[in-house]
Amino acid sequence: MRSYLDFEKPVAELEAKVEELRALSASDGVAIGDEVQRLEGKARDALVALYANLSPWQKTLVARHPLRPHFAAFAAGLFEEFTPLAGDRKFGEDEAIIGGFARFRGESVCVLGHEKGSTTETRIRHxxxxxxxxxxxxxxxxMELANSFGIPVISLVDTAGAYPGIGAEERGQAEAIARSTDACLGLSVPNVSLIIGEGGSGGAIALATANRVLMMEHAIYSVISPEGAASILWRDTAKAQEAATNMKITAQDLLKFGVIDSIVKEPVGGAHRDPEAAIAAAGDAIAEALGSLADLDGPSLRRARREKFLAIGRGL
Structure with missing residues (x-):
């Protein structure tokens, strides 16, 4: 069952008419193939035009679409022999971040990522x-284990932010995020990060401090959510759309600022319309990014990573 966002209403109406005509043709045997094709073409053109001019807020809604592929889908589509490992060896297990080792196009890699869940049960669990x-x-x-064995690290980021609960703060949330960011910076192996949906605050940067930072075309990446920014600046979450526009959270804006390195093209209508194609495109982009780093030694990788992040914002 396809789920439409509010701004997709014109496309939804056209595609509903197409389904009605197909049902009519199947039940009554009426030959209306030409009309169906005409409406399909019209719906496709409307979708292309709509997604070519999405506002930052509309991109935010697409990035949060309930049917958008999450970490589990990317892991299943991109990696072989994925073996997740649990626990931090200090307190316990956290299922919001999944990590382990796998093979990516024949090569050993360490895989990390946020999992949002796709049903009520899994959303609560993760x-x-x-x-x-x-x-x-x-x-x-x-990451330290991967570094010891010379295994590249791939991270898939999709989080609204780190959990702000009392227990998390009592156990040192800020320190844990800082140490994870520091671990990314200190790696002597290549690391590539892909923002697959939401890249929110320190919860995202903790896994996204990489040699190459990629973003799906309709993903977002920001220091705070649009609703959070609106609440702080105007004390009114209704101004989230205005905040999204001014925060420059889209992949297109962040590429201009040098925050990310490249954009991964999504199928027309977003990754949720064709998850397999979106995941395949992501795999090609990750492979290309890893290939560009293959000849660099440890000191060169660390230096390049450090210079990359120091250069962000310079000359603006």
Whole structure:
């Protein structure tokens, strides 16, 4: 069952008419193939025009679409022999961040990522992708293990932000995020990060401090959510659309500022319309990014990573 966003109403109406005509043709045997094709073409053109001019707020809604592929879908589509590892060896397990080792196009890799869940049960189990300190400490443990064996690190970021609960703060949320960011910077192996949906605040940067930072075409990446920014600046979450526009959170804006390195093209209508094609495109982009880093030694990788982040914002 396809789920439409509010701004997709014109497309939804056209596609509903197409389904009605198909049902009519199937039940009554009426030959209306030409009309169906005409409406399909009209719906496709409307979708192309709509997604070519999305506002930042509309991109935010697309990035949060309930049917958008999450970490589990990317892991299943991109990696072989994925073996998840649990626990931070300090407190416990956090299921908002999943990590382990796998093969990516024949090569061993360490895989980390936020999982939001796709049903009510899994969303609760994964805490909607909002990690607690033990999630980031698990990420540090796995990155250090990968570094010891010379295995590249791939991270898939999709979180509204780190979990702000009392327990998380008591267990050192800020320190855990800082150590995870530091672990990314200190790696002597290539690391590539892909923002697949939401890249929110320190919860995202803790896994996204990489040699190459990629973004899906309709993903967002920001220091705070549009609703959070609106609440702070105007004390009114209704101004979230205005905040989204001014915050420059889209992949297109962030590429101009040098915050990310490249944009991964999504199928027309967003990744949720054709998850397999979106995941395949992401795999090609990750492979290209890893290939560009293959000849660099440890000191060169660390230096390039450091210079990359120091250069952000210069000359603006």
């Amino acid at each position: 805490n909607f992708g909002m990690a607690r300190p033990e999630g980031y400490r698990k990420a540090v443990r796995l």
